[in-house]
Amino acid sequence: MGPTTAGSPLLELEGITKRFPGVVANDRVDFDVRPGEVHTLLGENGAGKSTLMKILYGLYHADEGEIRLRGEPVTIDSPSDAIEQGIGMIHQHFMLVPTLTVAENVALGLPSGRRLLQDLSPVQQRIRELSEIYGLQVDPDAYIWQLAVGERQRVEIMKAIYRDVSLLILDEPTSVLTPAEVDDLFVTLRQMTDGGRGLVFISHKLHEVMSLSDRITVLRGGRVTGRTVPSETSREQLAHMMVGREVRLAPNRSEADVADARLTISALEVLGDRGTPAVTDFDLEVRSGEVVGIAGVSGNGQRELAEALAGLRPAASGTVVMNGVETTAKTPKEIRRLGVSYIPEERMRDGAIGEFSVAENLILTSHDLPPTSRRGFLNFKQIETGCSDLVRRFTVKTPSLETPTANLSGGNIQKLIIARELSGEPEVLIASQPTRGVDIGAAEYIHTVLMDQRAGGIAILLISEDLDEVIGLSDRIAVMFEGRVMGILDQEEATVQRLGLLMAGVSDGEAEERAGRQPAGSGPV
């Protein structure tokens, strides 16, 4: 990792200010990128990272400030302006058209060689060449919907490389990748900087930040609160800079007080959206007072597993027994009545109703149970007192119980969901990605709550892609790969490396064989 390149910056952002109703998302932010470097933006949720990058990419307009490219002031009003200036962006969410092929996705928005006719053959040709050069395996004729997440991310990179960008923004590109894929990605990114390109990198994973960055800028509340380089800092220090206080990166775990089995999954098979098996031959047991983690790269059947356990997706075969009752043929409501709660993966989609008030969301799962409901009518007095209590106990930051939930911050919405799900005093909790996209401070709180619940005797199934989280919280860890359990490790024997290999589909035996041949420098810090 070479020293920062001298010479004039590729990009300079000066005094960028962006206000949204009620928030200053960016407050006089200065930021620059030099050719050949990776400059990381770090900050908790809502710090304004994406906003700053969207301004640079022409998706938002800055209220104040100046953008200079290669020393020249420029105005960027739309993505086309950005593209014209040689800026590319990999967005926090995939920007791909699933029904089109890779080549079509790459060709989108580019002038065709044959003007009014779409001629894809030169595009396909060029994609193959670039695949070769950058070691990016993509098939130009494949449809996006056929691709796995990792492959899709490669297509995103290919789009940028194809356009020969000189500045590439990567907004949380690694959140959906296996550690091995992250390594591959970093190799490609390094190749890009070696070619003199500048990169802006955004990630919540501090070890990635430490390993890839040349420089790091930390945002808090829309303001720059720190600038540093990896060699002069640590993960703990970065966390402190982001949150503004001391953060415990690893939660406190007490001794497990395990009792009888509360959730038993045997030989479960679940079909995915396309009708092919997404979960196969799945066996797992979670006992009272125990956290069982499920690690894995997203798209390996975790979502289908969670949905099947919730009764949202039929099981093709196999059995699930919760609290002693077989549940595969039960409705979501019946399962909930057995004392099962969920923290769904997609919080705004599955967990809460944005337009509903905080109170309405808090009673969503118990609205038809006394005392919330009385003979079909809502008991507003009871709702008021019950919800105030929950908001206080779970420190949900909200102006009032009537506030539309969409107005809350992501972390607070997550706390609201957890408050609701734990309010029914469940015996089984299925938590999917409970801290995904949640900032360090809120994550710390959520971890504490989960540990308290475990101590209280709940059986917790924790599905997470965040290895630190899984290792930190779980008593046992099952790794899911292509719908199966690749292996189950006890907490003590679980390391990021071992889990990473299992997540990539390499069984423990194979892993030992390979141990000697690991590429240097690719291991996470």
Next chain:
Amino acid sequence: AEEEDAGRSADDPIRIAMVGPSASNDLAFTQSMVDSLDRLGEDYNIEVDVTDGTFVIEDAAVAIRGYAEDGFDIVLAHGSQFGGSLSEIAPDFPDTVFAWGTSRDTFGLTNVYSYSVQSDEGGFINGTIAAHMTESGTIGVVGPIEVGDIKLYIDGFVAGVKSVDPSITVNVNYIDSFSDVALAAEAAQAHVEAGADVMTGVSQMVVGATGVAREHGVLWFGSQTDQVPLGEEIVVASQIYRWDFQLSQIVEDLLNDEVSGRVITADFSNGGLTMAYNPGLPLADDVQAAADAVEAGLKDGSLSTGVE
């Protein structure tokens, strides 16, 4: 009692209100009444107010009641579908004269007139001429809904054709709509494809059928109003409803203070129905003679259409 009659003196115009289901210029049922009111105005001192396009019966009912409340002397509910409402409204306004049609029902009320037409007579005349003019031996009829004066006309038309030559095929097609021009056109097209070289039809949807007729040079016979505007080169003859025949009787009753609800039927003998021939398409002499003979026979009662 003349003086008591809402204080109307002989000099005041008679106020007539009309509620009609389709547009005043539909070249069909509603227009025939508007035209008739115009003709009536030549003989009487009248003031006319029209609400047209009230195909929704309840809207018509509100208008009928509104006119009655506003003190009109005569309120015309021009459409047999309005009878149900009228039977409920008329008893509330014993001093207002109501007339409706086509119908033969006064609900036993003394202030309700009903008017009807013996439209089978004109149908019979048209049918007679049509039978003489067809060369293919196939005639098409585009009808809307099988009710009242429409059914009478079409039955009369078929009878007229058969009276000349029973071997002629008459394809009758009720398209179940007074207004669906496209369907009427397609029905006409089907008739043409079935070999028809003469057609007839009733109601405002026939404009679709006459378009097809013009395109294929198929002769056309009309009813209700003079349909020559729909095709000078194809419209041979039309039966015309002269509602002023019935209206003038009602006005006379009113002026003579002899209002008593009754049924007034127009036919060729009393002049309530007449024929209009297209001067641009004169009939052959023998055909005209046959038509005139039928008309004369209907007038003096020596001939009957045989239609119920």
Next chain:
Amino acid sequence: MLVVLGANPLTGYAALLDGAFGGAKNLANSALKAMPLLLVGVGITIAFRAGVINIGGEGQIIAGAILSTLFVLGFPDVPRFVLLPLTFLVGALGGAIWGGMAGVLKSYARVNEILSTIMLNIIAVQILNLLLRGPLMDPGEIEKGSRIPHTERLSGNADLPILPGGTRLHLGVLIAVLMAVACYFLLFRTTQGLRLRAVGHNPFASRYAGMSVKRNVVLAFMYSGAMCGMAGVTLVFGSEGHRLATDGGATTFTGAAGFNGIVAALFGGLHPLWTIPASFLFGALLVGANAMQRAVQVPAALILALNGLVVVFVVGSMYARARLARAASESSDQDGESDSRSPVRSADPEPRNPP
């Protein structure tokens, strides 16, 4: 627009205002015109709140009218105070069945509800015409040979009683208002209402919370249809003719209330209570337009054209209002996950000023 049409706009508007609001009689007419709009509008509101678009008001009105007519034909001699409530119930049932079909089609066969309701409208009209030209035709008409497609005068026991005050106002108007209030309670005070709104805003979260989206979609359509069915009852048993009639065409007896009710609902900001004044204004506009038509001879089609503009304008301005509302409210971290929902569906549940 009047000027373009060559009419004196002052005379026209004077006639419109007078026709709509001038005197008790005209006010009553406006209220009578508003009555089915209100019932349909409230029904449409329920559907909207549950995230489905019900264009099937016409068909559901007809279904309610047919079933209630059959009922009264079958039991003409039941005393009025028993017959009337039962007639409304049966009419509501008819509408609920017809609406429920669209719900079932959407939930269990994934048929777009906009299209299915439009088709169900057509089918209902044809069934109505079939019945009125066939088994339900007034025997008197058959006897006379005039064959007008309407039923016999229905039992006087089912006539909607005229309210005191010397106008034509009848019980149906009161029932419509009552239903609007009832639907307000249903939507915002009951557990069922919470489920309907939850499903409408976010089916995914509702599923996760244990609600059956399919079931609630069907229910929403049934409630919606029930309201329209009751509108059908008021149109038949409160009509001048006291009978079920058709013009044989697509407009039948409804006067396009099934469509105009949508306009009223939008006008009322998709809130049951605001739909009350909104439908009244709208009913007055329709009544006044008829007066204007007579005064300055402008075709009634003008009102239809204006209605269309109103719909487009109201829906269009919702976005602007939503934006303003968003700008006004304190908004914080949306976490980039809030998806853009249509402004209509994210209409906030609080009453808003009628336009």
Next chain:
Amino acid sequence: MSDFLTVSVLLATLASGIRLATPFLLAALGETIGQRSGVLNLGVEGVMLLGAYGAYYATLRTDSILFGILVSLIVGGVMGIVYGVVTLALKAEQGISGIGIFIFGLGLSDLLFQKQVGTPTPIDGLGDVAVPLLGDLPWVGEVIFHQNVLVYVAFLLVPVLWFVINRTPFGLNVRAVGETPEAADSLGVSVDRTRYITIFVGNAMAGLAGGALALELGIFQQNLTNGHGFIAIALVYFGAWRPSGVMAGAMVFGLVSATVLQWKTLGIVVGTTASIVGMFPAVLTILVLVLVSRRTGQPSALTRPFERGH
């Protein structure tokens, strides 16, 4: 009558079916291109009515059918711009604003007709043109390849539209914008511009569909289209958003209507059975929607307004 199964009757029905399918096809193809870009236009019926009136009135006044066709295209296009502003700039709920456009078109066309024309005055409609060679075929040529020019235009538009959607950069933009507008936008494809174009073209085609109806009939009257527009929308679902499928659907509807009419003309169905037959297209539409409900091909962004940064 027993001769309803003769070859000539069948051919006549086929020809009639093709003719009846034409307005469906034109309107449905226009709706297809709009929906492929993610915009649902429920106002087709209203636009068709305005196009029909425009074509009729222009032809009535100028005696030029060509001018009439042009006017129907322009009227449709103008409505497209209006609808574009409402749904793209104002982000109005598409389902409802489309109904508004329908009601507006229904009212305005009737209003203008009553004020400007009044009495239904016929115009000389579109004459039939024989296709060279094919038109000379015995039997078939006589019946099927003697149609008015808009029939040929409509059927030619099927491959043209397929080509534009699948083989041109613009078509690529349309498909992307209808599926994942955010992705298209992030690559500099203007979502709004693409949609304005498809709505403009789609509505112009709806206007033309109305024009085809009016010029074929040589007349205009209130509610001339009588539900054509709504069935055209259903046909897009039927055809799974593909021009060829839409064409198949339009033919099915055309043929069903033609057969029903033929049967009525020949007295095979009479009286109240006619009502049963009258509801047949609607029942068929629902059945079809049930059968194709797999939704294969439905553009994911259909009815979803696009706003950058959301």
